[in-house]
Amino acid sequence: MKLIAPLAAVLVASLALSACNKPEKADPAFGAKVRAYLLEHPEVIEEAVVKLRQKQMLEQAKAxxxxxxxxxxxxxxxxxxxxxxxxxxxxxxxxxxxxxxxxxxxxxxxxxxxxxxxxxxxxxxxxxxxxxxxxxxxxxxxxxxxxxxxxxxxxxxxxxxxxxxxxxxxxxxxxxxxxxxxxxxxxxxxxxxxxxxxxxxxxxxxxxxxxxxxxxxxxxxxxxxxxxxxxxxxxxxxxxxxxxxxx
CATH class of the missing domain: 3.40.30.10 (Glutaredoxin)
Incomplete structure (x- = not known):
């Protein structure tokens, strides 16, 4: 679970860059780093999906x-x-x-x-x-x-x-x-x-x-x-x- 925090930081930074820069200014090296991180730690994706599913289910249940x-x-x-x-x-x-x-x-x-x-x-x-x-x-x-x-x-x-x-x-x-x-x-x-x-x-x-x-x-x-x-x-x-x- 500790791996989610650094990944979240990377993705937030990516979104910020996308909002501040034009598409042609995107940094290919940055995207490669994110991809490499996910390939090295694939369990992070599963953990994030589980967390998202639980969050969505709780939101639906609360309704x-x-x-x-x-x-x-x-x-x-x-x-x-x-x-x-x-x-x-x-x-x-x-x-x-x-x-x-x-x-x-x-x-x-x-x-x-x-x-x-x-x-x-x-x-x-x-x-x-x-x-x-x-x-x-x-x-x-x-x-x-x-x-x-x-x-x-x-x-x-x-x-x-x-x-x-x-x-x-x-x-x-x-x-x-x-x-x-x-x-x-x-x-x-x-x-x-x-x-x-x-x-x-x-x-x-x-x-x-x-x-x-x-x-x-x-x-x-x-x-x-x-x-x-x-x-x-x-x-x-x-x-x-x-x-x-x-x-």
């Missing part, structure tokens, strides 16, 4: 602030949701499906994010969109028994690339639950109603797939934990600037 504010209670304070670290000062919400490939890829980073941020509440929104097994997993996870093993089941089911009904039961047993009892509890109509409510909420936020995250006023679609981290940093920084906040 949905009014919608997030409208549904804040349902997003962050629905008592039916699985919430990790419920007393945390800040909140990250994830919409996910246990059979979603991108959700599986990002799951270890989500777990890492939880460990790194003891001041953050993590709200898990079951958003099954990949068929019957996804529906079953969501319902099983939302049972009273399932919630007691929330993180363990999240890790187990997300790490299983061939997740099917048998695998759901196997993992339930592995974390110490009775699969038959959990499946019976999953038939509660209130759980189906909760999943319907989550789908309606996702639609109101314009979410078209999984995973998706909400951090403060930011809606971040896709498996981009980098943008989640950036949004969380902005939310925490803004909180520090509020009157009465510790400095």
């Amino acid at each position: 949905s602030a009014s919608t997030v504010a409208k549904y804040r209670q349902q997003l962050e304070r629905d008592p039916r949701d699985l919430v990790i670290n419920p007393t945390g000062e800040f909140t990250v919400v994830e919409f996910f499906d246990y059979r979603c490939g991108y959700c599986k890829v990002v799951a270890p980073e989500v777990v890492k994010l939880m460990a790194e941020n003891p001041d953050v509440r993590f709200v898990f929104k079951e958003f099954p969109i990949f068929g019957e097994v996804s529906d079953s997993a969501a319902k099983l996870a939302l049972t009273p028994q399932g919630k007691t093993k929330g993180v363990e089941l999240y890790k187990a089911w997300m790490s299983d690339k061939g997740l099917d009904e048998a695998a759901l039961d196997r993992h339930l047993a592995e974390v110490g639950l009775d699969p038959a009892a959990v499946r019976k509890a999953a038939n509660d109509p209130a759980i189906a109603e909760q999943i319907r409510d989550i789908r309606l909420l996702a639609g109101a936020l314009g979410l078209q797939g999984t995973p998706a995250f909400v951090v403060g006023d930011y809606v971040i679609p896709g498996a981009d934990v980098g943008s989640v981290r950036a949004a969380l940093a902005k939310v925490k920084a803004a909180a520090m600037k509020r009157p009465g906040s510790p400095t």
